[in-house]
Amino acid sequence: MKIETRYISGRQADTKTVLFGKAMELPVCFYGEEGIAIIPPYEDRKKIETELEKAAAGNALAAGIALDMMFDEKGNYLKTTGGMAGPKTAEDLQYLQSFAGQVGIPFLVKGVLSQRDAYQCLKAGVSGIILSRPVWLKKKSISPMEVLPEILKVTAGEIPVLVEMDHADMTDVFTAIALGADAVCRKLLQGGDRKEILHSMQDELRCLMSVAGCSDLSHMDSTVIWKRQKEEGSALADQEANYF
Structure with missing residues (x-):
């Protein structure tokens, strides 16, 4: 995908956003104590409750139950150092959402890649969803970016939709944001000066938004994204300018 530039009436972009009631410099969340605490789908509900309490006490941005950690590559329930995973129903998610509300932390469901699961999450009243998949399933499943437009038809702005990414390519x-995601999430940055890396990410996103005529996140939409088939289907696609 490529972006088209829109300079007329353009302004320096503002990358700030608010997610789960917290002001953020850019729409990128990280997994970890200061960001989104990830909790395996333990069969023992008490273990999940304990992790939700820890996340709330540590002032995490949110806590997400990782349903994409449900099975291993053989299709068996995954066993982690914390315990065995177990099945989770919409009723389970509804209960955990209620418990998270009592301890004071937004409850997310990680591993959503279908309209069906998105609807179940919406019905359960969760605080948000993360579109993601396990590494071993990447060659066999649709990607979060592919399913994003379909998921958004279900959520219809009622809950935040986050997209997991492996890297920090702005x-x-x-x-992702132009297509309708509320934010992107990824593993915690390793090595180097974290603050400096975050500033670099913000500068790059601001540049892309500014040249595309997106003054802030609320002014981003999919019309600024050019897909390959759109380019190939236009007689003007290879010219230096497109006139509308």
Whole structure:
């Protein structure tokens, strides 16, 4: 995918956003104590409750139950150092959402990649969903970016939709937000000066937004994204300018 530039009436972009009631410099969340606490789908509900309490006490942005950690590559329930995973129903999610509300932390469901699961999450009243998949399933499943437009038809702005990414490529972040995601999430940055890396990410996103005529996140939409088939289907696609 590529972006089209829109300079006329353009302004320096503002990358700030608010997610789960917290002001953020850019729409990128990280997994970990200061960001989104990830909890395996333990069969023992008490273990999940304990992790929700820890996340709330540590002032995490939110806590997400990782349903994409349900099975291993053989299709068996995954066993982690914390315990065995177990099945989770919409009723289970509804209960955990209620418990998370009592301890004071937004409850997310990680691993959503279908309209069906998105609807079940919406019905359960969760605080948000994360579109993601396990590494071993990448070659066999649809990607979060592919399913994003379909998921948004179900959620219809009622809950935040986050997209998991493996890297910090801000072009992909820009694309996800333009397509309708509320934010992108990924593993905690390793090595180097974290503050400096975050500033670099913010500068790159601001640049992309500014040249595309998106003054802030609320002014981003999919019309600024050019897909390959759109380019190939236009006689003007290879010219230096497109006139509308």
